[in-house]
Amino acid sequence: xxxxxxxxxxxxxxxxxxxxxxxxxxxxxxxxxxxxxxxxxxxxxxxxxxxxxxxxxxxxxxxxxxxxxxxxxxxxxxxxxxxxxxxxxxxxxxxxxxxxxxxxxxxxxxxxxxxxxxxxxxxxxxxxxxxxxxxxxxxxxxxxxxxxxxxxxxxxxxxxxxxxxxxxxxxxxxxxxxxxxxxxxxxxxxxxxxxxxxxxxxxxxxxxxxxxxxxxxxxxxxxxxxxxxxxxxxxxxxxxxxxxxxxxxxxxxxxxxxxxxxxxxxxxxxxxxxxxxxxxxxxxxxxxxxxxxxxxxxxxxxxxxxxxxxxxxxxxxxxxxxxxxxxxxxxxxxxxxxxxxxxxxxxxxxxxxxxxxxxxxxxxxxxxxxxxxxxxxxxxxxxxxxxxxxxxxxxxxxxxxxxxxxxxxxxxxxxxxxxxxxxxxxxxxxxxxxxxxxxxxxxxxxxxxxxxxxxxxxxxxxxxxxxxxxxxxxxxxxxxxxx
Amino acid sequence: xxxxxxxxxxxxxxxxxxxxxxxxxxxxxxxxxxxxxxxxxxxxxxxxxxxxxxxxxxxxxxxxxxxxxxxxxxxxxxxxxxxxxxxxxxxxx
Numbered sequence: 001x002x003x004x005x006x007x008x009x010x011x012x013x014x015x016x017x018x019x020x021x022x023x024x025x026x027x028x029x030x031x032x033x034x035x036x037x038x039x040x041x042x043x044x045x046x047x048x049x050x051x052x053x054x055x056x057x058x059x060x061x062x063x064x065x066x067x068x069x070x071x072x073x074x075x076x077x078x079x080x081x082x083x084x085x086x087x088x089x090x091x092x093x094x095x096x097x098x099x100x101x102x103x104x105x106x107x108x109x110x111x112x113x114x115x116x117x118x119x120x121x122x123x124x125x126x127x128x129x130x131x132x133x134x135x136x137x138x139x140x141x142x143x144x145x146x147x148x149x150x151x152x153x154x155x156x157x158x159x160x161x162x163x164x165x166x167x168x169x170x171x172x173x174x175x176x177x178x179x180x181x182x183x184x185x186x187x188x189x190x191x192x193x194x195x196x197x198x199x200x201x202x203x204x205x206x207x208x209x210x211x212x213x214x215x216x217x218x219x220x221x222x223x224x225x226x227x228x229x230x231x232x233x234x235x236x237x238x239x240x241x242x243x244x245x246x247x248x249x250x251x252x253x254x255x256x257x258x259x260x261x262x263x264x265x266x267x268x269x270x271x272x273x274x275x276x277x278x279x280x281x282x283x284x285x286x287x288x289x290x291x292x293x294x295x296x297x298x299x300x301x302x303x304x305x306x307x308x309x310x311x312x313x314x315x316x317x318x319x320x321x322x323x324x325x326x327x328x329x330x331x332x333x334x335x336x337x338x339x340x341x342x343x344x345x346x347x348x349x350x351x352x353x354x355x356x357x358x359x360x361x362x363x364x365x366x367x368x369x370x371x372x373x374x375x376x377x378x379x380x381x382x383x384x385x386x387x388x389x390x391x392x393x394x395x396x397x398x399x400x401x402x403x404x405x406x407x408x409x410x411x412x413x414x415x416x417x418x419x420x421x422x423x424x425x426x427x428x429x430x431x432x433x434x435x436x437x438x439x440x441x442x443x444x445x446x447x448x449x450x451x452x453x454x455x456x457x458x459x460x461x462x463x464x465x466x467x468x469x470x471x472x473x474x475x476x477x478x479x480x481x482x483x
Numbered sequence: 484x485x486x487x488x489x490x491x492x493x494x495x496x497x498x499x500x501x502x503x504x505x506x507x508x509x510x511x512x513x514x515x516x517x518x519x520x521x522x523x524x525x526x527x528x529x530x531x532x533x534x535x536x537x538x539x540x541x542x543x544x545x546x547x548x549x550x551x552x553x554x555x556x557x558x559x560x561x562x563x564x565x566x567x568x569x570x571x572x573x574x575x576x
Contacts, residue, residue, distance in 0.1 A: 097556040229545030323560035341502040357499040371526040
C-alpha cells in the first residue's frame with residue numbers, strides 16, 4: 001500500500017491510525033532482523049501523535065493528505081528529544097534539542113515519525129555498509145546492498161515496513177537506493193527543502209527528499225517538506241506545488257536520452273530496461289530523442305573533490321567538547337580533538353576528511369578544488385544547453401543493479417565510480433526522480449532517472465507519475481526472507 | 484601512473500585534519516589515497532572558468548534579534564561541563 005492509499009483508508013475511517021501504526025511496527029519487528037533498515041522505533045511520543053491524528057480525522061479536520069501516516073526518517077535529520085546518530089560512534093548518544101525544519105513540517109502535517117532509518121555513517125557511502133549499526137540488507141536479496149547512503153529508508157519502504165520514508169541526497173543517496181530496492185525516490189531541486197537540522201555533509205550538494213510507493217507519494221511528501229526557511233539561506237521553496245501537477249499526461253513533453261549516459265560501463269540489462277522505458281514514454285505521447293550532455297567524465301572527480309572539501313570543513317565541529325564522542329583522559333586540547341575524532345569516526349569518514357583537507361591545502365587548492373569548481377560550472381552549462389531543447393532527461397540511476405555486500409568496501413574508488421549517473425544532478429542543483437523500470441535476469445530491480453531543470457520538480461514528478469499510471473513496475477515487491 | 488603522495492604528506496594531512504590513522508591502516512590508506520588522487524588528476528584538463536561553480540544563495544532573512552537557544556538544552560549533549568561551561572583539558576601551564 002502506498003502512503004496515499006493508506007492515508008485514504010485512514011481518512012475514510014476504514015482503518016484506525018493506531019492500527020496502521022501497530023501494523024507497521026509488527027512488520028518492522030518481523031522483518032528488521034533480516035533487513036536491518038530501522039535502528040530505533042519510538043513508541044511513547046508516536047502513540048500520542050497517533051491519537052491526536054485520529055481525533056483530527058474523526059473531526060474531519062486532517063492537517064494534510066498524509067495526516068496519520070507513519071514514515072521513517074533517515075538518522076541524520078534532527079527530531080527534538082530523539083537520538084540523531086548519523087549511524088556513527090561519534091554521535092551514538094546525541095539527543096537533538098530541536099527539530100529540523102523538515103521534521104517540523106512533517107509533524108505539522110500530522111505524519112508519525114516512529115522509525116529512525118539506517119544509513120552510511122554521516123551519509124558517506126553508497127551501500128549502507130559503513131553504519132555503526134551494521135549493514136542494511138537489500139529486501140530483494142539479503143546478500144546484497146540496498147544502496148546508500150539512505151539504504152535504511154529505501155529498504156524499509158521496499159520491505160513494506162513503512163509506506164514512505166525521508167532521506168537525503170548529496171550525490172545520489174536517495175536515487176540510487178531507490179533504484180536498487182524498486183521504490184520511488186526524489187532528490188528535489190537544491191533550495192526546495194530546508195537543510196536546517198540536517199546534519200551537514202557537503203552543504204552545496206545536500207538535499208532532503210522523500211521515498212514512497214510511487215511518484216504521487218513523493219509529490220505529496222515533497223509538498224509537505226518544501227518551503228522557504230529563514231534558517232537556511234539557500235532555501236527558497238518551490239514555485240508551485242507538485243501534487244496538483246500530476247495530470248497523468250506526458251504528451252508533447254520532450255525527453256532527451258543523453259548518449260554519454262548509455263556508454264561504456266553500463267550493464268546491458270540496465271541499458272535495455274531504460275530504453276524500454278523510453279519506448280513507453282514514446283507510446284504515451286512524449287517526444288523522446290537522443291541528445292548529448294557535456295561533462296560526464298568530470299562528474300566523479302569534481303564531485304568527490306568538492307564533497308570531501310566541504311565534509312572536512314563541516315566535520316571539523318566534532319571536537320569531543322560540545323557534543324559527540326569524547327576520548328577519555330586526553331591531557332591537552334589537541335590530543336582531545338585528535339583522539340576523539342580518530343576513535344569517533346569510522347574509516348570512510350576519516351578517508352573523506354583527509355581527502356578534503358588535501359584538496360583545500362596550500363599548494364593543491366588550485367589544482368584540485370578550483371578545478372573542481374570550474375568543472376562544476378561546465379557540467380551546469382551542459383545541463384543548461386540540454387534543457388534549451390528538452391524538457392526532461394531520461395537516463396540510468398546506476399551502472400548496474402545492487403552489488404553484493406562487502407564488494408564495495410574493499411575498493412573505495414570502485415564505489416565512488418558507481419555514482420557516475422547521479423552526482424552531476426547534485427553538482428547542478430537539479431531535481432532527479434528515481435523510479436523502478438523492471439528487473440534484470442537475476443530478478444534484481446533496475447531504476448531509471450528523470451532529471452528536470454532546477455525548480456521544475458513538478459514536471460519531473462508529473463512524468464514519473466504518468467509512467468506509473470500506465471505501467472506496473474513500481475508494484476513489484478520482494479518476498480523478504482526472515483532471519 | 485601513481486600520484487606522488489608519500490608518508491610525509493599523509494602525516495601532514497593528519498595534522499590538518501586533527502585525526503590519526505589507526506595503527507596498521509597506514510599502508511592501505513596511502514594506497515587508497517594515491518589511487519583516488521590519481522583519478523582526480525583528470526580535472527587538470529579543465530580550463531579555469533571565470534564563472535564560479537558555487538550554488539546561489541537565496542534571500543537572506545531580516546536581521547532582527549530573536550530568542551536564542553536555551554543554553555542548558557544545548558549543553559545537555561556535552562560529556563563534561565561545569566557551571567554552565569564546557570570542560571576542556573588545561574590549555575595554559
